[in-house]
Amino acid sequence: MKKITAFALVAFALSACSSPEKQAQRAQQQILHSEPNLAAAQRAAVIDCTPANCDAAWALTKRYIQQHSDTHITHADAVAIDTDVPDDSGKAAFSATRAQKSGGGATLTLFAQCxxxxxPDSAKGSDYDECAEKxxxxxxxxxxxxMSHASQQ
Known part of the structure; x- marks a missing residue:
């Protein structure tokens, strides 16, 4: 009986020690997986290309989407790339646009949804952290x- 009580006390003490660590880890994830960080990532997913390198950058964009999307590409032309809408929760889909600039070149933008x-009411869903990470x-x-692949060409 004393062994069971001692074991229970040790287990309780260990779970109490790990609880603050888990809470701190969850809090850190919530900070990392926040709407301001998602907005910043969207702003960072934009690049301008010149007439000389736009076609190559656009081809690389398509390859990047193929490598990272949980769904396959359903449409790709000179101005847009779209992947299929995921069937399952927690799956990411990506799209990109190529907006021509006056004077030549274009702005390439990568979009994401999950x-x-x-x-409801734009509250964080059950897969928010997993989706935000992707x-x-x-x-x-x-x-x-x-940038890394363009320098290799």
């Missing part, structure tokens, strides 16, 4: 991907 990210990683990696 099923299950938001609930979106943040992909959008923040888009311009560096283009």
């Amino acid at each position: 099923r299950g990210m938001y609930g 979106i943040l990683t992909t959008q923040n990696g888009y311009v560096p991907f283009l």
